[in-house]
Amino acid sequence: MLISECVKAGLRKSLKDKFKDRRGSTDIIADILSVAREEAKKTQIVYKANLNFTRLEQYLPPLVDKELIKNTDGEYKTTEKGRAFLRDYQAMKGLLN
DSSP: OOHHHHHHHHHHHHHHHHHHHSOOHHHHHHHHHHHTTSOEEHHHHHHHTTOOHHHHHHHHHHHHHTTSEEEETTEEEEOHHHHHHHHHHHHHHHHHO
């Protein structure tokens, strides 16, 4: 095998690994809710959930609308419904692993 073919094969493999390791929307939601168990500002959620502000702005309004998280004066806190989601998420994740 030529060096260029080896490099291409290695790149393909590493890209597949990167895509496989990406979080899905459910994982991101769980991360946001986990961070907001204790009140958290947007900046704290961004850093602790490993997001950017644009991505966070896509997730927060639906989470508030579905009453999984509440916004009180710029601080977000996971609701009881959100904590139930997290418990179910962890149980499901435990079964799959």
